Amino acid sequence: MIAEHDHALCLRRSGQLARADELMREVVDLARQLHGPRHPAALFVVADYASLLREHRDLDRSWTLADRVARDYADLLGNAHPFSVGTAGNVGLTLWESGDRDEALRIAERALRGMTVAMGADHPWTLGCSLNVAGARSLVGDPEGAAGYSRDCMERSARAVGSAHPLTLMCKAALAADLRSLRQTDAADRLRQETLGQLVEALGVNSPFTLAVRQGERPYWDFEPQPE
Incomplete structure (x- = not known):
């Protein structure tokens, strides 16, 4: 099975x-x-x-x-x-x-608090929850708050799992989207292109995640429980 x-x-x-x-x-x-x-x-x-x-x-x-x-x-x-x-x-x-979206944000923030207590601030599961808070904040019209979460998550993920890890690249793609929402288009374009190059190298040109970022979709993180 x-x-x-x-x-x-x-x-x-x-x-x-x-x-x-x-x-x-x-x-x-x-x-x-x-x-x-x-x-x-x-x-x-x-x-x-x-x-x-x-x-x-x-x-x-x-x-x-x-x-x-x-x-x-x-x-x-x-x-x-x-x-x-x-x-x-x-x-x-x-x-x-x-x-x-308002309820989605409340749930995302509650999950982040709970995962921080359960696993610690820099565990990949906690970082994934933080990425989802960034996305939820973007959806409710808070691009500055979203960018703050995305940047913090990207930096902590790079320290925890490495700068080329898919989780870190998800955070980078999210930050690029947030910068675009803040009309920082030059910085957004540079970060997006850099992220796409890393994604192609890490996952391949036809990876669904690579294609999603290329199409401008915002990344999110699924929790996948493990068999015990």
């Missing part, structure tokens, strides 16, 4: 969403049959499927699954566990996509 799940994630990350959806549905059904719907071995698969549905723009089903998974993790592990915090943050991403 783990191999099939990982294959579905690879398909998703390579942009093959239809095939990923088909395989992930099979994995979800198998995990629930083997372990029961509220077992951690099933919940981590369902969490990833909810994220896939969000990318597929099936927002109602995505929200339903993401919210259920977050509640089940909280019941099983407690509200302060990083899996509970991270999956609750994923619910905010669905609201981000559906247009409830």
Whole structure:
């Protein structure tokens, strides 16, 4: 089951969403049959499927699954566990996509506070939550606040995981978008081009993330709980 799940994630990350959806549905059904719907071995698969549905723009089903998974993790592990915090943050991403941006910001900020307590300020999961706060602030019309979070996240990520790590590059792409919103177009263009060059080197020219940044899409971070 783990191999099939990982294959579905690879398909998703390579942009093959239809095939990923088909395989992930099979994995979800198998995990629930083997372990029961509220077992951690099933919940981590369902969490990833909810994220896939969000990318597929099936927002109602995505929200339903993401919210259920977050509640089940909280019941099983407690509200302060990083899996509970991270999956609750994923619910905010669905609201981000559906247009409830004020609530998405509140959820993102709550996830950042919780992950900071659970994992520390410079853990990659915490940095991912910080990136999502930057995105949520941008969506509610606070480009200066967004840029502050993006820049801080970029700098801390570079120290924690390296300047060429995909997480750091996501933060750089976010900062470039924020600078453009602040009408600092020359700086935004330079940072975007630099980031694209690094993405091509790190992930390839046809990576969905490379293509998304090239098309001007704002990056966000999905929490992916791990099997225990």
